[in-house]
Amino acid sequence: MTPHNNAAKGEIAKSVLMPGDPKRAKFIAESFLEDAKLVNDVRGALAYTGKYKGKEVSIMASGMGDGSMGIYSHELFKEYDVDRIIRVGSAGSISDDLKLGDVVAALSASTDSGYLNHYNFPGVFAPTASAKLIKALLKIDDTIVLGPIYSTPVFYCDDSYFEPCKKMGLLAVEMEAAALYANAAELGKDAITLLTISDIIGKEECLTAKEREETFTKMINTALELAISF
Numbered sequence: 001m002t003p004h005n006n007a008a009k010g011e012i013a014k015s016v017l018m019p020g021d022p023k024r025a026k027f028i029a030e031s032f033l034e035d036a037k038l039v040n041d042v043r044g045a046l047a048y049t050g051k052y053k054g055k056e057v058s059i060m061a062s063g064m065g066d067g068s069m070g071i072y073s074h075e076l077f078k079e080y081d082v083d084r085i086i087r088v089g090s091a092g093s094i095s096d097d098l099k100l101g102d103v104v105a106a107l108s109a110s111t112d113s114g115y116l117n118h119y120n121f122p123g124v125f126a127p128t129a130s131a132k133l134i135k136a137l138l139k140i141d142d143t144i145v146l147g148p149i150y151s152t153p154v155f156y157c158d159d160s161y162f163e164p165c166k167k168m169g170l171l172a173v174e175m176e177a178a179a180l181y182a183n184a185a186e187l188g189k190d191a192i193t194l195l196t197i198s199d200i201i202g203k204e205e206c207l208t209a210k211e212r213e214e215t216f217t218k219m220i221n222t223a224l225e226l227a228i229s230f
Ligand SMILES: O=P(O)(O)O[C@H]1O[C@H](CO)[C@@H](O)[C@H]1O
Pocket: 019, 020, 021, 063, 064, 065, 088, 089, 090, 091, 155, 174, 175, 176
């Protein structure tokens, strides 16, 4: 147990899906897993362990932002011997080629966050998804959009803030992938982020509740197949 997680050692599977939203964690566990058991409820960061196609998988909420993801992913990797974390999140598109409901796998996560400072890395560390998980993902879905994204602790800002990101070819904006990738790199573990486009930055477009449910289902199915492919 940790100050933030009251699951006992052994109650969390080697593969963990992490949505930001605790209600999404509950929804995934109840709708996709068999025999799902609640193993953590500290601070409402709900975690469940159950079976998908007969294999053990856990789902745990990361909360929002790099600080929260930093704590939970560090503890899962270090204290619970988790091997891989698959983030299943929502994101705002900054690409002209993405539409609502599209699913993106984040190859890299550039960031404006100070979270990476504590590694004392000489220069700028480039947080990337694990090659192992990218290769496994492509065996499950070789049509998924792969590309670089942006992680920022800032949600409310002027849309123009993201113009340089768009210019550099980044596809979407979210808040946790960079911290997750950096923690995985530091601890010798594997991580990847799958994102469903929930809004288009600079436009008044966003998914309805029903559309969110249906399109998130596509991302969750892919993530679960990935989780059990090891
Ligand atoms: O849908 P989730 O996984 O929470 O992801 C995105 O949504 C939240 C902001 O609304 C941030 O956590 C961002 O990264």
